[in-house]
Amino acid sequence: MNRPAILPVLLALSSAAALAQSATQSSVPPAPTSVFGYKDFSQQAKWDAAFQAIPDSKLAGEHLKTLTKAPHWASSPEDYATAEYVAAKFKAAGLQTEIVPYKVLLNKPVKIVIEAFDATGAKLMSGPSPEHVDPTKDGGDPFQDDPRILPAFNGSSPSADIAAEVVYANYGTPADFKKLADLGVDVKGKIVIVRYGANYRGIKVYDAQKAGAAGVLIFSDPEDDGYFRGDKYPKGPYRPDSAVQRGAVQFLPIYPGDATTPGIASTPNLPDSQRIPADKIQANWPSIPSNPLSYKDAAPILEALGGPAAPHAWQGALPFAYHVGGGPKIMVHMHLEQDTKLRTIWDVIGTIPGTDPAEKNDWVVAGNHRDAWVYGAVDPNSGTAAMLETVHGLGDLLKQGWKPKRTIVIGSWDAEEEGLIGSTEWVEAHPTQLRNAVAYFNTDVGVSGPNFNASAVPSLKQFVREVTREVPSPAGGTVYDQWLKGQTDRRNESEDEGGATRGARPAGRNGGTAGEIRIGDLGSGSDYTPFLQHQGVPATDIGSGGPYGVYHSVFDNYNWFIKNADPTFVYEQQQARVFGLEILHMADADVLPYDYQAYGTQLKGYIEAAKSRSSAMGLDFAALESAANRFAAAGVVIRQRQLTPSNTATLNTALRSAEDALLDPAGLPHRAWYKHTIYAPGEFTGYAAVVIPGVNEGIDAIDKARTQTQIESLTAAVNRSAAILEAAAK
């Protein structure tokens, strides 16, 4: 899933030069002499070096080629074949390995027809068009004609056979629907056509459903990831005319995972009585049908729309003036036949048992999903290929005699695309064990180009920066060096990286000070969500990005990858190393390397921003500010204690419990599955994080009573956490 930011072409241009240097410059940089969490880093430095020697770019390329040789939609036989491949690699590396099945609700398209007619009844288009590029130009595409490719569809869309007038609603945000109402255009009973961008596609459907629409078509505007950004595939990396962005429209911010089992695991033997029947799901599946469209198919509909001119900000890059509709009736017929039933999916779980008696029950979990809408070369199997080389490296260390203190669990998740299902069900199956999990490390889109990026909880931002200082970049220097350089160049080019966090001050947003690398907050769109936001496991997410316009289309395949992302797989190798060092450091640190000092600073910034923007509401922030000051002060003290620990086992238990204490068992208003008081996916953004979500979304709703209650819950959580840190620091 994991919607990537579209990075400027500028940066991608450096990749060829970078690759040319990689042979000579990827020597491992000198190990640091001191690393937060270690009393003495010298032994770990040796293991790090031994580990980094193993991940192999060529093998990563072979994994990628094998994993992506066929479309492998979750629950398909081809998906199971990839589970077996991954399990075999886990076993070969010496991991205790099992393939763990779950039975979950998935819709599979049987027949998808989208047609449009003008006011005279004449047909404007009939689709969806096959995703196809000219085979005679720029090498064509060798993967586009596979009969196993499913028609482009939306996960979680109901079946439907409806015809209705169509109107254009920009990104489908609440503000967009309000604007339509202001223009006098009624969306009730209409099919709305909206464009990708600005929010998670499920939110578009959520908003449209709330506005009374009868159905939704979601198209890829060339402004977003098509020719407006650069050359189209196969000439360049951007979306060709016929390419469709598939994707789930599950209401992820309500709850993710199998829609029939919120909060519990969809094990194969779970009795039906414990499931919500498919036809009774209301909270996180839409009731109205939706389907994605290419801009080739969307253009004739949009061009035919009359009515008011689209507001200038709604104009995209198709070569005509957009209108919102509401003039002569343009009708759309959506015929969607979905085969919606419980299907079996397969997580692959590999374990390396911990050996320290005091720490071995504390899991370090790392994972990546494996299922793809079609071939999934970038999303997600560039991550899988890197992860398999991480596992390769861990296996080699085991052979060299390394024994981790803590237990390492590697997950290859299934059905992430449908709504983080494989990871969510597994998390829901292990609530007790995960209370002791010390970290979850995620990677999804592992590699689409040379630009390293990361998101993390505040307590792990410095941890990620430290790890990247040890790993060489194919472009020269370390990953950290190139990451910092890229952020500086992009700042100078005034390009935004996307993924803004709502409710955070710009300065505090990424938890970095000037001259330091900015690291994003965790919103949603990938498998860290159940770990962090439901279970309270501190998490990070890493990737390496570049111009990538074929997201969730047939063209996200091996041919695209080797032409555009990483022809020699050196960034695969880099990502395997970074991912591995995250696991190694967390598994072996004497003291858990959480930085509660940084967490405190960031939390105070979130509260200050919320207070400032709600000043007209008359809310009482005093107790919360006291609690945050207390938490921040405790963070400063505990950070000193971590440098010179006495009883590490007790200290580590407290450090982990302090994050757990930030969960509110009651969960967020009308989405109780989300328990974390500091981070959640935004109810109206989906991908982007909203910080102190109970408070900020109460402010958005201009609901004083609700917000004050949420301030109190947050105050209690912060005080709980501060008390734990204070006790441990004594």
Added chain:
Amino acid sequence: MNRPAILPVLLALSSAAALAQSATQSSVPPAPTSVFGYKDFSQQAKWDAAFQAIPDSKLAGEHLKTLTKAPHWASSPEDYATAEYVAAKFKAAGLQTEIVPYKVLLNKPVKIVIEAFDATGAKLMSGPSPEHVDPTKDGGDPFQDDPRILPAFNGSSPSADIAAEVVYANYGTPADFKKLADLGVDVKGKIVIVRYGANYRGIKVYDAQKAGAAGVLIFSDPEDDGYFRGDKYPKGPYRPDSAVQRGAVQFLPIYPGDATTPGIASTPNLPDSQRIPADKIQANWPSIPSNPLSYKDAAPILEALGGPAAPHAWQGALPFAYHVGGGPKIMVHMHLEQDTKLRTIWDVIGTIPGTDPAEKNDWVVAGNHRDAWVYGAVDPNSGTAAMLETVHGLGDLLKQGWKPKRTIVIGSWDAEEEGLIGSTEWVEAHPTQLRNAVAYFNTDVGVSGPNFNASAVPSLKQFVREVTREVPSPAGGTVYDQWLKGQTDRRNESEDEGGATRGARPAGRNGGTAGEIRIGDLGSGSDYTPFLQHQGVPATDIGSGGPYGVYHSVFDNYNWFIKNADPTFVYEQQQARVFGLEILHMADADVLPYDYQAYGTQLKGYIEAAKSRSSAMGLDFAALESAANRFAAAGVVIRQRQLTPSNTATLNTALRSAEDALLDPAGLPHRAWYKHTIYAPGEFTGYAAVVIPGVNEGIDAIDKARTQTQIESLTAAVNRSAAILEAAAK
């Protein structure tokens, strides 16, 4: 000429509603009781009311229809017919009228061929395509097939028959050419294709010539004024695919007017010995050929370009990824046959002699150009139609017994499009008389929609605001009310009005305080330039704008106008009234209503901004700051004196001389024709004003010695002006 800002569609939508109200609401608002410059306004208020009753919307529509019935390029028989029409109207109103000929250098296209070929030699396009819209859709266009339409061409382009590789250079700014060099793309000997926007087209050619290009093609990107803005004509007001923006590429910021006679008038009998021979003109005509293109004709060239991807900011709204070229050679053949020779043009000059013995030699000049690239419904004849109704009103006042104190001169300029030629030659013919001219009031694009706009010297900004408070708006209230509302709405919509002034602080830029209407500075692109910037006559420029995408094309015609701009000519009537009140007030004021207090404030702001942005250069601003403080202090004192004048004749002479003193007889570096020390068109922008130009352009060139010299010249000018004001205030 007068490149209009493309206003947001939003505002235009209000015009229909506005028109619906006009019948009931255009009653004249109550006259003000006190107006700056008048000891007693009561008599003037009566004349104002009598005047405002005369301008007639229906007659304005008839003028427009007659003036635009045929293409009337300067020097053509149809142009002469419009001179005769205007002269007849002047005479009918009782003006002393003459048609004043000048002989000036103009190029007329005989044959224009633009062809492009791909790397294999296959033809990509052959043009220019005829400007044509589908006659069966949206009413078609009744004017497009007239055989008298000249092919689209650039005024001042030499003839040429060249073939060269083509590269894309964005807007053709110095920064764009630098970027191309950074990308490793050499423009020497190439034909550069550049898009309209950001600067005056002659500057594009100026920059390209400096960069060593062999030729220039200038195309209208749909992002600028085509479908990206809204519906194309004839469905909407924006540029259709085949429409070309003609225009002069004369190097206007060096000097305007007839290229053969800088500084002197091109009277019919001027001996050749006093002219620069056509083949010896170097300063203000390009040496390389250029031609405009429609986006229909530009698209195949741009789409074929290889080489580096265009920087993201260079991407326009054509439906493919732009490249800069420099890959496989795309060749362009430009065959331009220009018949370049001295041709006769005709200004029409109408005079109403002044009657006050002390003031009658002080002219109030008002003008508008009459020539058009094709039909010129908006540019310029919407201004001409309004001006003729102004003259109609003045004539009626004369019949009612009104006698102006000062002499009024109305000019209908010719060959403005080729480089402000008619006005420049007339100004150059009257240097002595114009030293006493108290104002020049310009209008060019009189009406393209309902949004009133104005630019002025600082001393006349408040004067314009006052006048608009007396004139009813067809949208209700006064012109001032709607103008203020429009600016507020646009500010709230975060839309920029365009036309930024370089070197001015945002706050000081438009000379207004918060809540007050902002008025732009005078750059260039219309006939106020010779009056203000060469001769030192305080000037204003007014218009009424709206969405207007057919600038300088065949489609700027009567059919476009009545569909989009002003179907019932009520804004024509409004503009005739505002223009007329400017003339009346300036002709009859007791004391010249110049606001030197505002001028001083604005000047100090300009100096502060220049000092701040050049802080690293070590310039000495002390003497200049003293002079500006002195000038500002004198402005405060003189403004009080203007309220209670004793000897008005002496005071008025001083007030006029204070502006004259701001001229520097030496002129600006390498463009000595421009004498004004405070305002000039930017050497690298053309349309936009650069304030304190000698200083700011010295800073741009990072030339300390030159800048310091310019600071000294400016200091001297400001002190001269301050001394005059001080003496008059005693």
